[in-house]
Amino acid sequence: MVNQSLSMRTVVGMVLVAFLWAICFPFIVVGLPDAPPLLFAALRAFLAGTCLVLIAIYMGARVNYSPRQLLVLAVIGFSYTGMGLGGMFLGAGKLGPGVATVLANAQPLFAAVLAVFIINEVITGRVFAGLLIGFVGVVVLATPEMDFGGSRFIGALYVLGGAIGTAVGNVLLKYQASADDVYWAMGIQLLIGSVFLAIASVSFGESVDIDWTWSFATALFVLAVPATALMVVLWNILLASAPLNRLNSFTFLTPAFGLLVGILAFDETFSLVEMVGIAVTIVGLFIVVKAPEPRG
Numbered sequence: 001m002v003n004q005s006l007s008m009r010t011v012v013g014m015v016l017v018a019f020l021w022a023i024c025f026p027f028i029v030v031g032l033p034d035a036p037p038l039l040f041a042a043l044r045a046f047l048a049g050t051c052l053v054l055i056a057i058y059m060g061a062r063v064n065y066s067p068r069q070l071l072v073l074a075v076i077g078f079s080y081t082g083m084g085l086g087g088m089f090l091g092a093g094k095l096g097p098g099v100a101t102v103l104a105n106a107q108p109l110f111a112a113v114l115a116v117f118i119i120n121e122v123i124t125g126r127v128f129a130g131l132l133i134g135f136v137g138v139v140v141l142a143t144p145e146m147d148f149g150g151s152r153f154i155g156a157l158y159v160l161g162g163a164i165g166t167a168v169g170n171v172l173l174k175y176q177a178s179a180d181d182v183y184w185a186m187g188i189q190l191l192i193g194s195v196f197l198a199i200a201s202v203s204f205g206e207s208v209d210i211d212w213t214w215s216f217a218t219a220l221f222v223l224a225v226p227a228t229a230l231m232v233v234l235w236n237i238l239l240a241s242a243p244l245n246r247l248n249s250f251t252f253l254t255p256a257f258g259l260l261v262g263i264l265a266f267d268e269t270f271s272l273v274e275m276v277g278i279a280v281t282i283v284g285l286f287i288v289v290k291a292p293e294p295r296g
Helices: 008-022 024-034 037-058 067-092 097-104 107-118 125-145 152-176 183-203 214-239 244-266 272-290
Strands: none
Touching: 008 024, 008 214, 008 244, 024 037, 024 067, 024 214, 037 067, 037 183, 037 214, 067 152, 067 183, 097 152, 107 125, 107 152, 107 244, 125 244, 125 272, 152 214, 152 244, 183 214, 214 244, 244 272
């Protein structure tokens, strides 16, 4: 294998993916007062999946999946979309952003371990060190808002479960990633995930009442179209061309982008601790990005 670092095109693509992930939590918080969390998540996945399926139909893309491929997409829908979004939406109502950020960003570490056994992806010492340093940066970044009191422990379990589901889904996405078959594949797994989320909503006894305010409609649109449909298409295309663990390291930028959104939209300011956390995260990311590919 050629000994090279990630291309600039890949880096730019992953920075955009990290930014799209970063806008999720603010818009979830905006929409949660108007809808039950799991139903909200199901609507997000359903709208995103429908958009991608309509694009696939418009482009004339053919559906030609074997039972094995459909099974993989179903598992991705359950883990990546069902568990990932379910944990995110349930945890957002119970956790402070600090703990939620740390637990959600443990996902690349879970995925790194799973990738070794499921897709035989080699992790060099330098890449793993970069992942650990990036995670430490996220912990430092979130420290000012850490709080495990009250119902937050349950919220932490939700977010951790979502992170594990996302990690499993990411490994399987890498397993079947193809830049030529992205709209049908991502649309199908999102629709399957929306069914799992709807079933979970009923099982949790959630109400079906939704207050269709302008703020909720805006939040749902942003979460479904740019933050899900566009994001998963970019993510899948990038997975088809680069190792999962190197791409996954860019998710450590998500909390930094989250702070940037807070500054621009809500007049928040950086603390010294947060600036240190961002710096450490960037160091870890730089190590992973510049790490050479393992020789094979």
